Amino acid sequence: MIPGAFEYHRPTSLDEAIGIMADKGDTARVLAGGHSLIPMMKLRLAMPEHIVDLQAIDQLNGISEDGGSVVMGATTTQAEIIASDLIARACPLIIEAATQIADPQVRACGTIGGNLANGDPANDMPAVMLALNAEYRVRGPEGERRIAARDFYEGTFVTALGEGEILVAIHLPPSPAGYAYTKQKRKVGDYATAAAAVVLAMQGGKCSKAAIALTNVGDTPLLASAAAAALVGTAVDAAAIDAAAEAAMSIARPVADGRGPSDFRTHIAGVMTRRAIETARGRAA
Amino acid sequence: MAKMHVKMTVNGKPVEALAEPRTLLIHFLREDLGLTGPHIGCDTSHCGACTVDLNGRSIKSCTVFVAQANGAELTTIEGIAGADGAPHPLQKAFREHHGLQCGFCTPGMITRAMRLLEENPNPTDAEIRNGISGNLCRCTGYQNIVKAISAAAAEMAGAREAAE
Numbered sequence: 001m002i003p004g005a006f007e008y009h010r011p012t013s014l015d016e017a018i019g020i021m022a023d024k025g026d027t028a029r030v031l032a033g034g035h036s037l038i039p040m041m042k043l044r045l046a047m048p049e050h051i052v053d054l055q056a057i058d059q060l061n062g063i064s065e066d067g068g069s070v071v072m073g074a075t076t077t078q079a080e081i082i083a084s085d086l087i088a089r090a091c092p093l094i095i096e097a098a099t100q101i102a103d104p105q106v107r108a109c110g111t112i113g114g115n116l117a118n119g120d121p122a123n124d125m126p127a128v129m130l131a132l133n134a135e136y137r138v139r140g141p142e143g144e145r146r147i148a149a150r151d152f153y154e155g156t157f158v159t160a161l162g163e164g165e166i167l168v169a170i171h172l173p174p175s176p177a178g179y180a181y182t183k184q185k186r187k188v189g190d191y192a193t194a195a196a197a198v199v200l201a202m203q204g205g206k207c208s209k210a211a212i213a214l215t216n217v218g219d220t221p222l223l224a225s226a227a228a229a230a231l232v233g234t235a236v237d238a239a240a241i242d243a244a245a246e247a248a249m250s251i252a253r254p255v256a257d258g259r260g261p262s263d264f265r266t267h268i269a270g271v272m273t274r275r276a277i278e279t280a281r282g283r284a285a
Numbered sequence: 286m287a288k289m290h291v292k293m294t295v296n297g298k299p300v301e302a303l304a305e306p307r308t309l310l311i312h313f314l315r316e317d318l319g320l321t322g323p324h325i326g327c328d329t330s331h332c333g334a335c336t337v338d339l340n341g342r343s344i345k346s347c348t349v350f351v352a353q354a355n356g357a358e359l360t361t362i363e364g365i366a367g368a369d370g371a372p373h374p375l376q377k378a379f380r381e382h383h384g385l386q387c388g389f390c391t392p393g394m395i396t397r398a399m400r401l402l403e404e405n406p407n408p409t410d411a412e413i414r415n416g417i418s419g420n421l422c423r424c425t426g427y428q429n430i431v432k433a434i435s436a437a438a439a440e441m442a443g444a445r446e447a448a449e
Contacts, residue, residue, distance in 0.1 A: 001328055008289060008306035008352040031353070035330060038348045041307075042328070051306070053353060079342070103419025105397070106330060108342040109349070188418045189331050 003041035010053045014060065014139060014168065017052055021164040022141045024050040030166055032075050033109035035102075036118045060113070060168060063087060070172045074113025079104070081112060091172055093179035093199060097128045100183045100195075116149075117167040119159040119220075122191035126153060126221035128181060130213035131197040134172050140165030153220035176201035176209055178284025182276040183215070184268050186259060192216040193259040194269035196224075196248065198276040200231060202284040207231045212244065212276075217252035217269045224248045227273060236281045241274055248273040291355045295320070296364025306352035311335040313351040314361060322362035322392040326421070333420030336393035337361045343400040345419070362392035365399055374437040374444070375399055384433035386424035394420045398434045406445075407438060 011017040021028050028050035031037055040046040054060055060075040063084050070090045072081070078098045081087055087094055101107060101115070101124050115125040116136065129136075129149035136147045141164050152160045161167065176199045183195035195215035201208045210231040212224040227247035234240035254265035288303040295318060302317055314320045314337065323346055326334030330348040337346045338360040365373045375395045378384065385391045394417060401408065401416040408416060413434050414427065422430060 003307045003309075003350075005305060005307050007287075008350070010352075010355075034350070034353065035348055038350070039329060042309075051350075051352070055353065103333070104401075104416060105333060105336055105343045105345045105419045109344055 001042035003038070004044060004047040006047075006049055006051045008051050008053065010056050012056045014057055014166070017054060017057060017166060018139060018141060018164065020050070020052050021166065024052075026163065028052055030054055032111040032114040033077060034114075035106055035110045036114055036120065036123075054166075065090075066171070068174050072112050072170045072172070074117070074167045074169060075111045076113075078102075078107035078110050078112065078115070082107065091132065091175050093132065093175065093181055093197065094125075094128060094172075096179070097124050097181040097183075097197065100124065100181065100185070102189050106189070112170060113167045116152075116170065117159065117161060119153060119155075119157040121153075121156055121218060121220050122216045123221075124181070124183065124192065124195060124215055127195065127197045127213035127215040129170065130221055130223045131199050131211045132172055132175050133211065134170050136167055137169045137171060138162075138165045139168050144168070146171070150223055156219045175199055176284065178202065178280035178282075180276040180279035180283070182272045182279065184272060190259075194252070194254065194265050194272050196269065196272040196276040198273070198280040200228075200236070200277070200280050200284055202236070202281065205235055207234055207236050207240075207281075212248060212273060214248060214252060214269055214273070217254040217265060219253075222251055224251055224273070226251070231277065236277065241277050244277055245270040245274045289352060289355070291351055293354055293356060294358045296360055304351045306350055308351040310337070310339075310346035310349040310351050310354050313354075314346060314359075320361050320363050323396070324389055324392060326389065326393075331419075331421065332390070332393075333397060333417075334390055334393045336397045336420060338396060338400055341400075341403075343397045343419075360396070360399075362396050365396065373399070374440045375402075375434065378433040378437035378440065379430075382429050382433040382436055384425065384430045385422075390420060390422045390424075394422065394430060398437070402434070402438050402441060406442060408434075410435065 029048040061073045134149045178200040184193045197213045200210040210228040212227045214222040227244040230243040249270040252266045252269040324334040326332035330345045335346045
């Protein structure tokens with residue numbers, strides 16, 4: 001499979017990259033790890049005339065702490081996230097999800113920013129960011145702005161990212177002690193049949209806070225607000241978990257594909273939600 | 286579209302060439318440099334037959350443009366034997382433990398295993414299996430591949446101790 005021809009750019013600063021994007025308009029695409037874009041280009045489903053490779057922009061890469069919040073640069077790879085002591089301490093949910101993405105070679109290239117900004121509902125990290133209530137910092141010709149992850153996803157491959165805007169960093173608020181990312185996949189390298197991200201906090205034996213989000217069972221990652229609400233104020237007992245799993249299944253709208261019929265994938269969304277809640281509760285105690 | 290001038294270090298030797306930016310790294314290695322060790326299996330970043338080492342990371346060269354590798358340091362299966370031509374401990378172990386049958390996956394498998402042992406010199410069997418989960422073998426059932434990597438790790442650890 002041979003991709004279409006393009007002109008290659010490797011800017012060394014974010015301003016330079018934004019300048020090229022503004023100049024070339026919708027004939028240009030940014031390239032981070034390339035593991036979503038290059039397969040699309042090999043299938044000629046994408047044929048950009050200009051590729052803006054972000055690899056030489058140092059300010060986009062790395063993980064740091066900013067006050068109470070952890071900041072991940074957009075071109076930080078999944079492998080770098082898995083190896084990060086700071087993420088392990090501050091937000092282990094992200095590592096639990098990252099280790100379930102593809103395989104070691106793909107994780108060595110694939111970036112957090114690419115996984116989030118591509119707008120593919122099959123990607124794992126968007127649901128994690130919805131559950132964590134993360135914020136995305138984006139920059140374009142008009143300057144910089146922040147978009148809540150929960151407002152970012154509008155449709156399949158459609159996001160709130162404006163023309164010429166580049167995702168710069170992801171800001172993570174402090175996250176509750178209980179967490180889990182539970183994913184069913186047919187084999188290494190496959191997308192989720194369904195997956196669930198859960199964070200929750202327990203206080204005096206009751207759930208004081210919860211968020212739940214689902215991967216690959218809709219046009220976008222889905223924030224399961226009613227499912228989370230079913231846990232808050234309860235001891236996260238069997239009845240509460242049943243109610244949360246029911247609520248999660250009620251918003252799932254997976255298409256039938258090689259991973260199974262829609263009903264089956266909806267059922268799996270319920271099972272993944274249930275297991276993620278149980279694990280998160282165990283970790284929160 | 287115009288060709289670009291690319292420069293990189295491949296198996297310790299400087300390489301310069303003109304190439305279209307869209308050229309996939311695996312095609313550049315095989316067709317321009319004549320390094321046919323890395324194979325094209327699935328061509329969709331699943332099978333790992335095209336695995337090479339790029340700037341100290343295992344990558345699938347079917348899903349990297351040559352333009353991205355401009356300025357990089359690369360190692361392919363052709364570059365892992367000793368300077369005197371002696372096989373790498375992994376190459377010896379794959380032979381001794383029957384870590385291959387048809388051999389199609391082997392260059393990618395060994396190149397990946399080399400990086401895995403750099404990152405984790407003393408892996409458990411489970412860590413080996415996880416570490417090569419991006420490399421598919423349709424012959425062996427992986428059993429002897431895991432044995433070979435484990436044996437190579439032990440030999441390399443012994444060699445390091447002897448050197449100290």
